[in-house]
Amino acid sequence: MSDAPPVETRGLVKRYGEIVAVDHVDLSVEPGDVFGYLGPNGAGKTTSLRIMLGLIRPTAGSARLHGRDPLIDGAKALEGVAGFVEAPRFYPYLSGRRNLRLLADYDEPVSRARIDEVLELVELRDRAKDRVGGYSHGMRQRLGIAAALLRAPRLLLLDEPTTGLDPAGMRDMRELVRRLAGEGITILLSSHLLHEVEELCNRVAIIRRGAIVYQGRLRELLSRAASTYRLNALEPERARAVLLAHSGVGGVRLDGSALRFSAEEEVVAALTVALGQARVAFTALVPETATLEELFLGMTDGESSDHDRPAAVAV
């Protein structure tokens, strides 16, 4: 069991009548990953996470955490696993500390010092005696992280942990995630901010209408788009003719005075020689790296959510 991946889903399907919320999802999260799980609202991210945590039953397929299926192994499948789906929720009539004590007792009782430690970590110790009903959204998010850390997890499942936080809260949350990842905790993070995933994650999966459209290393995903180049030539039409005649060059198009095309790096090197031999002068030949956002929109047909923001796409 120790060799089993932290998260492994095979052919996961969840149907609600005619609606297919999750459609044959195969996910694999390796130890030490900070895995970004992306998709537009309603794509099936939260439903997948709920199945992984044993909160809902899949229509077909299986989800295993460290080799254990919550459907078969029950709560044992969650050993070493913590996290939350949607916003973390607590008993509003109990204090933050009492909520943590309750949750600890649903595992194994922990010392007061341990509770203080996690409260300190999420900077809630000063408000620990207050009822959670009076907490802000950000404080509840932080309490959710504290509740997860009480279990000393090897795997954290976090569903949009920065949703609803102010910029400072988002920065702090990202810092915390980075720190936990640095401690060797595997993290599966569904985020609604693409730049956040770009900043934190080493591997990603993109889900669209319940199905995975990409899964792999973030670097490889980004490098896919890096094979697009822009050429600014003094005589664009002649340059275009050279490009079209050169093998290994594709997708040539003229945008105003700039030519855009795709090619592998070695082909581009050869192309500079060909342009020189054809005496085509150019002022710039630069790779154009797409952002994760552009790639994401391309893969999801530009689907976006109700939470679109100028600098970020909600997914």
Add this chain to the structure above:
Amino acid sequence: MTALARVYRWEIAKLLAQKRTYLGLGTAIAVPIVFVVVLVLQRGGPNDVPLGRYIRDTGLAVPFVVLFFMSIWGLPLITALVAGDIVASETHNGTLKTILTRSRERGEVFAGKTLATATYTLVLVFAMGLVGLVAGSVAWGFHPLTSLSGTKVSAGHGLVLLLASLAVYALPLAGIAAFAVLLSTVTRNSAASVVGALMWALLMQLLGVLPGTEGIRPYLLGTQFEAWHGFLRTPADWAPVIRAIWLCALYIGLPLIGACLVFLRRDVAGE
């Protein structure tokens, strides 16, 4: 402390942190006190109910009379107030997913909730009975009790009969609580569960008074609220008590089995 004991302890702690628990308990305690105060200030009394005519003879008669009046809708309502909320409140607060992603199995969580509901029901009945006894004794003293057969029962023996009666009385109330837990689990709505359980209790009472229902009357849940009468006869009539025990086991067991099956298999989405 075992895992189930810890879950149970927190279920009790949650009940003690909620206003509705105190509303129910407060009502159970206030009713016998108000009843005694009114009888002290007024003449006459509830002569047409069991032990009603002896109410000013001894404080021991008070809890029995209060039990009679509260069985119609008072105790079913304040029982359902908490029992109908025990699962639905988790849905309302969105905390079911919080506790079900810890290390406890769903069965343990359900058992903890059921035990906490049973505890509340027992506390309601005994608190009401004992407060009635104390209030009645302050007003009229702690004297021998006249049984339903007309014989005198010593105060000490009367106290034993009261405790036994309270225990038997708690059985049909637990039946109503179990039905409220079922509704709470299935509907996930507190108000619907409380009202639904009260309607169930009233329906049982109504069936008991309709003409032509004599054949089923001994088996109705409402009828079991009178099983304690058997203790106050000389000699004791065990038949209604035994019937109440096995019938209430069904009225408690069947809804709880249904609720447990739903709780174990339900999808927890957004709650």
